[in-house]
Amino acid sequence: MSDTMVRMGELAASKTVGDMLVTLGLGSCIGLVLLDRRMGVAGLAHVVLPESTGHAEVNRFKFADYAVPELIRRVVALGARRPMLEAVLVGGASMFASIGGSMEVGARNEAAVKAQLATARIRVHASATGGNRGRTVRVDPKTGIVLVREAGSKDTQLYPATLNKLPTRTLQEVA
Structure with missing residues (x-):
């Protein structure tokens, strides 16, 4: 299994078996x-700031207004079908809650x-956002499984939702 690290202001897309897309902290x-789970x-994408307005940055992909359209373009280029794209959001913590006000960059x-x-008409299917702790996200392109680890805890499956919490039924044959 190969980890592709996605650092601040970076993005990556994959359809390779064994790849794992990872963003830490x-x-x-x-x-x-x-995700296009069927394909x-x-x-x-590791989005750092909301918009690029007024910034003459070299790395445009750290801004939501550049990163989101580019990530869509890259997954579609690998064979994802735009109408089938599912979004999952992780992060957006309030790391400086004591300062308050306009410093709420996470929100x-x-x-x-x-x-x-x-x-882009893409629906958010799951999210682990807010709070005041950092998170790590891992994505398996082939299975579409998204794992999240909050600082100080273990990986949990965020998406797709696990069905093992539902009661199971046994079907009986009628003679």
Whole structure:
């Protein structure tokens, strides 16, 4: 199994068996996962700031207004079908809650990513956002499984939802 690390302001897409897309230490940043589970394609972006307006940055992909459209383009280029894309959001924590006010970058990042997804008509299927702890996200493109680990805890499956909590039924044959 090969880990592809997605650092701040980076994005990656894959459809390779054995790949795992990984972003470590998401605080106020948003880890955006795009999946087409039937085609076995996934993408992951590490969004640092909500918008690029007024910034002459070299790395445009750290901004939601550039990262989201580019991630869509990359997963579609690998064979994902745009109408089938599913989004998962991780991060957006309030890492500086004591400062308050306009410093709530996590909430602004989440809102900006959601706005970009709404414009692209892509629905958010799951999220692990907010709070005040960092998170790590792992995505398996072939299975579409998204794992999240909050700082100080273990990996949990965020998406797709596990069905093992539902009661099981045994079908009986009628003679």
